[in-house]
Amino acid sequence: xxxxxxxxEQELRRSIRAFLQDVGFLVESANDFxxxxxxAEQYAYDAVLVDxxxxxxxxxxxxxxxxxxxxxTGIIIISAKGSLDDKILGLDLGADDYLxxxxxxxxxxxxxxxxxxxxxxxxxxxxxxDELRIVPDDKLVEVNGQRVDLTVMQFDLLLFLVxxxxxxxxxxxxxxxxxxxxxDRLDHDHFLYSHMKNLRKKLLEKGSKDRIQTVYGLxxxxxxxx
Amino acid sequence: xxxxxxxxEQELRRSIRAFLQDVGFLVESANDFxxxxxxAEQYAYDAVLVDxxxxxxxxxxxxxxxxxxxxxTGIIIISAKGSLDDKILGLDLGADDYLxxxxxxxxxxxxxxxxxxxxxxxxxxxxxxDELRIVPDDKLVEVNGQRVDLTVMQFDLLLFLVxxxxxxxxxxxxxxxxxxxxxDRLDHDHFLYSHMKNLRKKLLEKGSKDRIQTVYGLxxxxxxxx
DNA sequence: TCCTCGATCAACAGCACTTTCATGCTTGCA
DNA sequence: TGCAAGCATGAAAGTGCTGTTGATCGAGGA
Numbered sequence: 001x002x003x004x005x006x007x008x009e010q011e012l013r014r015s016i017r018a019f020l021q022d023v024g025f026l027v028e029s030a031n032d033f034x035x036x037x038x039x040a041e042q043y044a045y046d047a048v049l050v051d052x053x054x055x056x057x058x059x060x061x062x063x064x065x066x067x068x069x070x071x072x073t074g075i076i077i078i079s080a081k082g083s084l085d086d087k088i089l090g091l092d093l094g095a096d097d098y099l100x101x102x103x104x105x106x107x108x109x110x111x112x113x114x115x116x117x118x119x120x121x122x123x124x125x126x127x128x129x130d131e132l133r134i135v136p137d138d139k140l141v142e143v144n145g146q147r148v149d150l151t152v153m154q155f156d157l158l159l160f161l162v163x164x165x166x167x168x169x170x171x172x173x174x175x176x177x178x179x180x181x182x183x184d185r186l187d188h189d190h191f192l193y194s195h196m197k198n199l200r201k202k203l204l205e206k207g208s209k210d211r212i213q214t215v216y217g218l219x220x221x222x223x224x225x226x
Numbered sequence: 227x228x229x230x231x232x233x234x235e236q237e238l239r240r241s242i243r244a245f246l247q248d249v250g251f252l253v254e255s256a257n258d259f260x261x262x263x264x265x266a267e268q269y270a271y272d273a274v275l276v277d278x279x280x281x282x283x284x285x286x287x288x289x290x291x292x293x294x295x296x297x298x299t300g301i302i303i304i305s306a307k308g309s310l311d312d313k314i315l316g317l318d319l320g321a322d323d324y325l326x327x328x329x330x331x332x333x334x335x336x337x338x339x340x341x342x343x344x345x346x347x348x349x350x351x352x353x354x355x356d357e358l359r360i361v362p363d364d365k366l367v368e369v370n371g372q373r374v375d376l377t378v379m380q381f382d383l384l385l386f387l388v389x390x391x392x393x394x395x396x397x398x399x400x401x402x403x404x405x406x407x408x409x410d411r412l413d414h415d416h417f418l419y420s421h422m423k424n425l426r427k428k429l430l431e432k433g434s435k436d437r438i439q440t441v442y443g444l445x446x447x448x449x450x451x452x
Numbered sequence: 453t454c455c456t457c458g459a460t461c462a463a464c465a466g467c468a469c470t471t472t473c474a475t476g477c478t479t480g481c482a
Numbered sequence: 483t484g485c486a487a488g489c490a491t492g493a494a495a496g497t498g499c500t501g502t503t504g505a506t507c508g509a510g511g512a
């Protein structure tokens with residue numbers, strides 16, 4: 001996994017780089033706008049981490065260019081400005097995630113991993129698992145060629161399960177990823193039960209295999225070879 | 227999270243131990259070289275804190291041994307010698323971090339937590355033993371490619387056995403490591419018998435080799451070359 | 453405005469897992 | 483060989499987790 005790190009503060013750049021390399025990424029880095037642009041144009045990365053405030057330019061321009069050039073590159077904005085505008089603008093331009101400084105490095109790694117996994121399923125490519133077919137961009141799910149109408153929540157839930165197939169996912173992890181920030185509430189589990197039930201029901205009704213398994217005491221797992 | 231603390235100064239050892247336990251670590255400690263070596267060899271810890279200057283030996287030898295034995299154990303050197311040589315030597319030998327005395331305990335905890343998290347991310351790899359395959363993060367166990375559904379207890383138990391493969395583990399040690407603090411109020415032997423039985427049964431059912439051996443009067447051992 | 457549908461939430465019933473218990477088998481040693 | 487201690491087994495009790503049902507709430511459409 002190849003990552004481009006665009007960050008002008010030397011100390012931060014070093015620590016991020018070291019940490020990422022520690023956990024197995026290949027890292028290249030750039031410390032100002034021109035060199036970042038050059039590297040970003042020249043090579044294809046799996047993911048790019050970009051600071052918004054750079055010497056001689058704005059990270060937002062890099063985001064714009066990257067997105068135009070290659071839709072498969074994951075883009076995470078890291079920015080000191082906690083400003084909502086920046087966040088919205090960045091995501092509008094096509095960034096995939098936004099991480100305000102200061103952040104914990106393991107958090108960055110987690111998001112990076114999640115992003116790369118997601119990207120593998122992106123594009124307009126369908127994900128196929130025997131009888132199950134999912135087209136993320138079209139929000140389409142089919143079982144044996146027959147369309148299954150899912151609500152947005154159910155769709156996102158299914159996508160997250162499929163993107164992490166054969167892994168046990170904790171309820172907490174699921175809620176955090178699918179419902180995002182509003183996950184602070186207490187009574188997570190019970191409303192997840194309901195959504196799970198509805199999702200399973202709809203899939204089974206259409207004749208899908210019983211792929212979503214409950215792992216007692218841990219969470220859920222979607223099996224690829226049911 | 228299990229930590230081994232190797233430190234000869236009694237007062238310091240006590241305060242570190244107390245502090246770490248307060249914030250939720252399970253702590254074992256050793257106060258001289260031989261006993262440290264014994265414990266370090268005997269069990270797999272999540273992390274080891276080791277003082278360089280010890281009675282009857284050097285902490286550096288412990289670092290060397292630990293690193294050779296188990297790449298997944300985090301190692302932090304704590305040393306009064308601020309000498310650069312020691313630091314470099316220690317890190318070269320495979321320690322993950324270096325903390326000169328005197329230090330603040332919260333600082334130690336912070337580094338310890340960071341280290342363990344990093345190690346967990348790095349340790350995302352599967353453990354393979356012929357027909358047996360374990361992916362800790364996915365809570366996945368496979369025998370000849372076929373999934374084995376284990377309960378949480380069974381999984382933790384198996385992981386501990388595998389992490390200490392080819393080593394005889396006493397019942398007490400197993401219970402303490404897998405069940406942690408609540409180990410006191412349990413009827414040790416009897417319920418371990420049950421869990422062992424269930425674990426063996428599930429593995430054998432899927433066609434695994436008979437790896438878990440009973441060592442009469444001592445405990446159990448999981449063989450890597452069954 | 454009412455109506456419908458989906459999201460959320462609480463309560464309860466059922467079940468899986470854990471732990472204990474009673475019993476019988478195996479091992480090491482005299 | 484016999485006996486004590488150590489170990490395995492199956493069954494059953496107890497605990498906590500999960501699925502289900504159904505009520506409430508709010509958004510969007512008629």
